[in-house]
Amino acid sequence: MTTRNDLYKIFGILFILLIATVAVSWVDLGEFNFVIAMAIAITKALLVVLFFMEVKYSGQTTKLIAAAAVLWLILLLLGTIMDIATRHPEVMPLG
Amino acid sequence: MSEHPSPLHEQFVDMEQQRETAEIGMWVFLLTEIMFFGGLFCCYTYYRFQWPEAYAAASHYSELWLGATNTAVLLCSSLSMAIAVHSAKHGDQKTLVRYLWITWLLGAAFIGVKAIEYTHHFEEHLFPGPNFLFNYPHPEQTEMFFYLYFAMTATHALHMIIGLGVVAWLAILPKRGRFSPEYYNPVEITGLYWHFVDIVWLFLFPLLYLVSNK
Numbered sequence: 305m306t307t308r309n310d311l312y313k314i315f316g317i318l319f320i321l322l323i324a325t326v327a328v329s330w331v332d333l334g335e336f337n338f339v340i341a342m343a344i345a346i347t348k349a350l351l352v353v354l355f356f357m358e359v360k361y362s363g364q365t366t367k368l369i370a371a372a373a374v375l376w377l378i379l380l381l382l383g384t385i386m387d388i389a390t391r392h393p394e395v396m397p398l399g
Numbered sequence: 400m401s402e403h404p405s406p407l408h409e410q411f412v413d414m415e416q417q418r419e420t421a422e423i424g425m426w427v428f429l430l431t432e433i434m435f436f437g438g439l440f441c442c443y444t445y446y447r448f449q450w451p452e453a454y455a456a457a458s459h460y461s462e463l464w465l466g467a468t469n470t471a472v473l474l475c476s477s478l479s480m481a482i483a484v485h486s487a488k489h490g491d492q493k494t495l496v497r498y499l500w501i502t503w504l505l506g507a508a509f510i511g512v513k514a515i516e517y518t519h520h521f522e523e524h525l526f527p528g529p530n531f532l533f534n535y536p537h538p539e540q541t542e543m544f545f546y547l548y549f550a551m552t553a554t555h556a557l558h559m560i561i562g563l564g565v566v567a568w569l570a571i572l573p574k575r576g577r578f579s580p581e582y583y584n585p586v587e588i589t590g591l592y593w594h595f596v597d598i599v600w601l602f603l604f605p606l607l608y609l610v611s612n613k
Binding site: 353376381 | 419422423429445475477482
């Protein structure tokens with residue numbers, strides 16, 4: 305079970321990550337800006353799911369449903385990205 | 400009829416089974432919500448790949464500091480919601496009610512900041528439709544970004560407003576002695592909902608505000 309002290313610690317980490325994501329956005333890293341921003345967002349979401357939503361301490365069924373949700377989202381986005389990335393605009397114009 | 404009916408409903412074996420059923424039910428609902436928001440995120444991804452320049456140009460008009468403030472406000476509200484659930488679990492009614500109201504106020508502050516942003520966008524003619532005005536390259540593609548911006552943030556704000564209603568309802572209920580360490584399912588599953596809406600914003604913030612700061 306998450307203790308109240310844990311909640312404050314997790315909040316502290318979330319806040320530092322927020323400052324980091326804004327700070328990184330001021331530095332021009334090309335494609336990596338997006339990668340880092342998403343990596344930070346995923347880390348933040350994971351902390352909220354595991355500790356604020358207490359999935360870390362939940363039963364197997366809850367863990368399964370949470371994992372299924374993530375899997376669904378990955379399939380949806382991956383399928384879309386693969387479609388865009390593998391088209392040849394000269395043969396098959398986008399959109 | 401007794402004055403304090405047992406919080407255990409007859410279809411459950413014990414309190415723990417009843418609690419777990421509520422938790423799983425909420426997670427199944429959240430799964431459908433992820434599918435729902437997933438469609439919007441998918442649409443965003445598609446057009447971002449197609450028109451990266453238009454997205455970069457448009458994101459100059461989203462107000463980074465208001466977005467960052469709102470992210471901070473939501474993180475604080477998630478903390479206070481987590482403390483509220485923690486207090487409910489330990490039977491501390493006073494702390495529970497206090498932190499539910501803190502959560503409510505932070506949620507309302509979020510909506511307030513969002514309203515200020517929307518007002519600015521309307522004044523700058525960035526709302527898609529006949530009044531949309533963008534005197535830079537790619538106006539049509541930029542309009543698409545703003546379609547998605549408004550669709551995603553308005554859907555998120557609607558979820559916040561529903562959350563505010565539920566949190567206020569919970570804050571009033573415990574005064575009638577409804578919740579105890581054995582029964583606080585409504586607080587727990589409202590917490591799950593609140594954190595979920597927070598997570599949606601954690602992704603909306605970098606996608607809508609941090610596309611390009613150059």
